[in-house]
Amino acid sequence: MTGSKIRNMEQFAAVTGISRPTVSKYFHNPQSVRQSTRERIERALEQHDYRPNIFAMNQNRKLTKNVGIVVPYLADPFFAEIARNIEERCIAAGYTPTLYSSHGEQSLEVEILRSLRSLKPAGVLMAPLGRISDKAAIKKFCADVPTVLFDSSLQDLGIAFVGSDNPQFSMLIVDYLCRTGTPPCFFEMKTPTNPNANKRRQGYLQAMSHLGHKPTIVQVPGEGWHFEEIGRREGINAIKAGRFTTDTVLCSNDRLAIGFLTACFETGLKVGRTAGCDIRVAGQDDHPFSRFTCPPLTTIAQDYEAVSRHAVETLFKAIQGDVTTHEATYFEGKLVMRDSA
Amino acid sequence: MTGSKIRNMEQFAAVTGISRPTVSKYFHNPQSVRQSTRERIERALEQHDYRPNIFAMNQNRKLTKNVGIVVPYLADPFFAEIARNIEERCIAAGYTPTLYSSHGEQSLEVEILRSLRSLKPAGVLMAPLGRISDKAAIKKFCADVPTVLFDSSLQDLGIAFVGSDNPQFSMLIVDYLCRTGTPPCFFEMKTPTNPNANKRRQGYLQAMSHLGHKPTIVQVPGEGWHFEEIGRREGINAIKAGRFTTDTVLCSNDRLAIGFLTACFETGLKVGRTAGCDIRVAGQDDHPFSRFTCPPLTTIAQDYEAVSRHAVETLFKAIQGDVTTHEATYFEGKLVMRDSA
DNA sequence: ATATAAATTTAACGCGCGATAAATTTTGGG
DNA sequence: CCCAAAATTTATCGCGCGTTAAATTTATAT
Numbered sequence: 001m002t003g004s005k006i007r008n009m010e011q012f013a014a015v016t017g018i019s020r021p022t023v024s025k026y027f028h029n030p031q032s033v034r035q036s037t038r039e040r041i042e043r044a045l046e047q048h049d050y051r052p053n054i055f056a057m058n059q060n061r062k063l064t065k066n067v068g069i070v071v072p073y074l075a076d077p078f079f080a081e082i083a084r085n086i087e088e089r090c091i092a093a094g095y096t097p098t099l100y101s102s103h104g105e106q107s108l109e110v111e112i113l114r115s116l117r118s119l120k121p122a123g124v125l126m127a128p129l130g131r132i133s134d135k136a137a138i139k140k141f142c143a144d145v146p147t148v149l150f151d152s153s154l155q156d157l158g159i160a161f162v163g164s165d166n167p168q169f170s171m172l173i174v175d176y177l178c179r180t181g182t183p184p185c186f187f188e189m190k191t192p193t194n195p196n197a198n199k200r201r202q203g204y205l206q207a208m209s210h211l212g213h214k215p216t217i218v219q220v221p222g223e224g225w226h227f228e229e230i231g232r233r234e235g236i237n238a239i240k241a242g243r244f245t246t247d248t249v250l251c252s253n254d255r256l257a258i259g260f261l262t263a264c265f266e267t268g269l270k271v272g273r274t275a276g277c278d279i280r281v282a283g284q285d286d287h288p289f290s291r292f293t294c295p296p297l298t299t300i301a302q303d304y305e306a307v308s309r310h311a312v313e314t315l316f317k318a319i320q321g322d323v324t325t326h327e328a329t330y331f332e333g334k335l336v337m338r339d340s341a
Numbered sequence: 342m343t344g345s346k347i348r349n350m351e352q353f354a355a356v357t358g359i360s361r362p363t364v365s366k367y368f369h370n371p372q373s374v375r376q377s378t379r380e381r382i383e384r385a386l387e388q389h390d391y392r393p394n395i396f397a398m399n400q401n402r403k404l405t406k407n408v409g410i411v412v413p414y415l416a417d418p419f420f421a422e423i424a425r426n427i428e429e430r431c432i433a434a435g436y437t438p439t440l441y442s443s444h445g446e447q448s449l450e451v452e453i454l455r456s457l458r459s460l461k462p463a464g465v466l467m468a469p470l471g472r473i474s475d476k477a478a479i480k481k482f483c484a485d486v487p488t489v490l491f492d493s494s495l496q497d498l499g500i501a502f503v504g505s506d507n508p509q510f511s512m513l514i515v516d517y518l519c520r521t522g523t524p525p526c527f528f529e530m531k532t533p534t535n536p537n538a539n540k541r542r543q544g545y546l547q548a549m550s551h552l553g554h555k556p557t558i559v560q561v562p563g564e565g566w567h568f569e570e571i572g573r574r575e576g577i578n579a580i581k582a583g584r585f586t587t588d589t590v591l592c593s594n595d596r597l598a599i600g601f602l603t604a605c606f607e608t609g610l611k612v613g614r615t616a617g618c619d620i621r622v623a624g625q626d627d628h629p630f631s632r633f634t635c636p637p638l639t640t641i642a643q644d645y646e647a648v649s650r651h652a653v654e655t656l657f658k659a660i661q662g663d664v665t666t667h668e669a670t671y672f673e674g675k676l677v678m679r680d681s682a
Numbered sequence: 683a684t685a686t687a688a689a690t691t692t693a694a695c696g697c698g699c700g701a702t703a704a705a706t707t708t709t710g711g712g
Numbered sequence: 713c714c715c716a717a718a719a720t721t722t723a724t725c726g727c728g729c730g731t732t733a734a735a736t737t738t739a740t741a742t
Contacts, residue, residue: 008728019691024730034689034739054459056728059396060697075425075629080416084444096456099440103425115437118395228633258633265635288416292569292599294606294635349698360721365700375709375719397698401727 006050016044027052058120067095067315068116068124070109072152072193073225074101076255077288078304079127082151085308086125093316095122104193104225106132113141123315126158127151130194148315150307152194156326159318162311165330166196169284169300170203170250175211176298176335177248180273181280183213185244187260188252189230190219197252200284204250216245231259232266239267248280248341254290254299257283261293261340271295271340280341284333295339303331347391357385368393399461408436408656409457409465411450413493413534414566415442417596418629419645420468423492426649427466434657436463445534445566447473454482464656467499468492471535489656491648493535497667500659503652506671507537510625510641511544511591516552517639517676518589521614522621524554526585528601529593530571531560538593541625545591557586572600573607580608589621589682595631595640598624602634602681612636612681621682625674636680644672 006012013020018037026033026041033041044050058064067090071079083099090097098119102109109129116124123146128138130152139157141147147158154161170186177184186204188197201217208215220234231251238244251257261281264271269278272295283290286301310329347353354361359378367374367382374382385391399405408431412420424440431438439460443450450470457465464487469479471493480498482488488499495502518525527545529538542558549556561575572592579585592598602622605612610619613636624631627642651670 010728020729021692021731022690025690028730037690051455051459053400053728055396055398055400055461056697057396057730059394059400059699059728060730074415075418075421077416077418077421080418080421080442084416084442099442101421101425101440114392118392120396228630232633258630261635262633262637289569289599289630292573292603294602296603351698361699362701362722363720366720369700378720394698397727398700400698400729401700 006048009050009052012044012048012050015048016040024052027057062120063122064120065095066119066121067097068100068112068119068121068126069097070100070102070112070116070124070126070128072102072109072127072129073104074099075103076225078254078285078302079151081288082127082304082308085304086312089308089312093312102129104129106134110134110137113137117141117144121145123147123319125150125311125315128154128194130154130196131192146315146318148311148318150311152196153328156328158326160311160314160326161328162307162314163328163330164196164302164307165332166199167203167206168330169333170200171207171210172333172335173250173282173284173298173300174204174207176337177250177280177282177341178207178211178213181341182246182248183208183211184248184250184280184282185216185218185246186252187218187220187231187235187238187244187249187256189222189227189256191221191223192252193225200252218243218249227253227255228259228262231256232262233259235260235263236267239263239269244279247278249282251281251283254283254285254287254297257281257297257299257340258287258289258293261297265294273298273339273341282341286333286336290336291338293340298338298341299336300333301336302333306331347389350391350393353385353389353391356389357381365393368398403461404463404660405461406436407460407462408438409441409453409460409462409467410438411441411443411453411457411465411467411469413443413450413468413470414445415440416444417566419595419626419643420492422629423468423645423649426645427653430649430653434653443470445470447475451475451478454478458482458485462486464488464660466491466652466656469495469535471495471537472533487656487659489652489659491652493537494669497669499667501652501655501667502669503648503655504669504671505537505643505648506673507540508544508547509671510674511541512548512551513674513676514591514623514625514639514641515545515548517678518591518621518623518682519548519552519554522682523587523589524549524552525589525591525621525623526557526559526587527593528559528561528572528576528579528585528590528597530563530568530597532562532564533593534566541593559584559590568594568596569600569603572597573603574600576601576604577608580604580610585620588619590623592622592624595624595626595628595638598622598638598640598681599628599630599634602638606635614639614680614682623682627674627677631677632679634681639679639682640677641674642677643674647672 013023087097100112127150142158148160149158150162222230283297283299286299290297354364428438441453468491483499489501490499491503563571624638624640627640631638
């Protein structure tokens with residue numbers, strides 16, 4: 001590393017002995033220049049750690065290499081994990097991802113889209129808030145920026161949707177629960193944050209009907225993204241009110257289930273699938289913490305490896321112009337048997 | 342909203358009937374223009390939703406309004422929460438925060454600093470990886486960009502450090518545990534990720550010595566950021582090997598404790614502080630999930646409201662030139678009594 | 683060696699805004 | 713109504729790079 005400070009591409013090009021337009025071309029796509037040229041640039045790059053000014057680069061280019069990643073609630077480790085997964089894939093593809101969290105608020109989600117516009121992103125991967133999203137604002141955004149929605153579908157907005165086959169989730173776990181014990185009640189929030197919950201309820205109803213059992217749905221109040229607290233507080237209420245008609249409870253999602261496990265603990269119900277247990281509890285998602293509840297939570301694992309991979313691939317295809325019609329992809333979940341049910 | 346598309350500040354200025362330099366001044370600081378002028382601009386702003394081109398804005402300004410926020414591992418909800426808190430404070434102060442996670446990897450942390458440089462941030466708030474951080478790289482970065490370190494201290498790098506009084510944490514909980522039952526063993530990773538763990542061990546030793554008890558430290562192997570899994574796996578090993586000399590275990594942090602609770606469950610140990618329980622378990626941090634373990638985890642709550650507030654305030658002071666000498670601030674924790682100990 | 687295609691160089695403009703200096707207008711106090 | 717101070721306008725550069733067209737060099741095939 002020589003001490004010389006390089007201020008711009010002009011000076012860097014001078015060091016390499018190559019003209020600036022060619023150097024510029026290299027940074028745009030290293031494969032677009034001759035190998036000998038590439039090697040000379042890269043040799044100089046090792047000695048001077050020059051980087052093109054990111055602001056100057058982007059201002060005069062209609063399409064940047066920026067990619068926006070928007071999740072509804074980053075304090076949920078599920079979204080943190082999937083965001084990380086997506087982030088890595090974007091970097092590997094030579095893009096610069098920027099991560100945003102809507103923190104459960106409509107106003108923030110809208111503001112994020114505003115900010116994103118000014119970044120002129122090549123594309124955006126977005127998990128919308130869901131029910132409380134400003135659909136009109138998102139629709140408008142999708143019209144201007146190639147956007148792939150994931151996790152939570154929003155009408156047919158964006159160039160594609162990638163998520164999970166939620167009805168299949170519920171049907172799978174209902175089938176398992178019925179095979180191994182009493183048919184489950186379904187525990188959920190009355191006003192769920194996103195449509196996935198509705199599809200899971202449908203799946204539950206369908207599976208129960210198919211197996212010839214009478215369904216019981218326990219809906220509880222609660223707003224916002226503190227699902228564990230809602231599961232705990234309203235779980236206690238529902239247990240005390242005797243709203244669960246069988247000794248098996250299927251929760252709409254894992255975070256609700258984690259809170260419900262606490263509710264069981266605090267009301268003295270022993271959770272598990274062995275003799276001497278009072279209640280079986282199952283979730284859906286395979287949340288990172290589900291492995292560590294007591295007892296560990298039986299659940300349906302989202303294939304978020306597949307979701308993130310397909311979402312990213314779809315976006316990059318669309319960016320490269322292989323735009324077709326809107327397409328929705330749903331990945332199946334897998335049963336994860338643990339000790340809670 | 343009129344249909345006219347405004348492409349740049351020139352055109353927007355024309356619409357308002359005000360000159361471009363004045364409009365520019367407004368965007369730099371709305372208070373710097375006359376009220377009547379401000380009102381005219383804001384009226385036009387409502388009709389045309391024009392925003393200055395962010396790239397053009399920043400390229401020719403030595404100091405931007407960007408602020409970098411770097412956390413070591415975003416999939417840990419603790420960091421997600423504190424990042425969110427810091428983010429909001431930055432926005433409220435008129436800055437544009439960008440969030441990065443090192444994902445537990447040195448190479449990524451270094452790369453993030455490289456990227457941050459090219460964003461010309463006004464300042465950076467960084468929770469370093471700790472032990473595996475590339476200290477030289479961070480030192481170099483701190484020399485160029487005003488940086489406040491938080492959560493995990495790294496020598497005396499940066500303009501300030503803001504974190505928790507870790508020895509106090511351990512002393513507080515040791516005192517509590519000794520008052521209410523048998524003195525605790527200390528459960529930790531052999532090679533902790535950051536210096537906080539060492540300070541907590543010191544606090545434990547000091548408190549035990551002060552109270553006249555013989556300390557027992559159980560160190561277990563394990564690398565990376567999957568603390569829960571390490572706590573579970575190595576917890577089982579340590580329990581089976583009879584390494585815990587008393588029926589009370591103080592874990593170095595909550596995530597380890599969450600895993601250790603699972604270990605207790607899987608080895609048949611009943612956790613709690615009531616008659617009939619086999620073991621008491623306590624953590625440190627008040628992790629968002631600690632409220633929902635079974636039993637809920639007794640722990641020491643980090644004051645991350647105070648940490649994030651003071652970190653942001655310190656940074657903005659430094660940015661405004663009130664740079665003094667390096668200063669470290671440590672906030673005390675509060676005992677959160679729950680049912681695990 | 684020669685023709686042809688491919689890569690590079692040269693030259694020059696534009697992007698949208700920051701920044702500045704000098705000229706002009708507006709404001710507010712007496 | 714006048715004047716000094718404050719705010720705004722006018723005019724003009726510069727930032728660092730993208731982009732283009734024409735001229736030139738280099739590589740590849742015949």
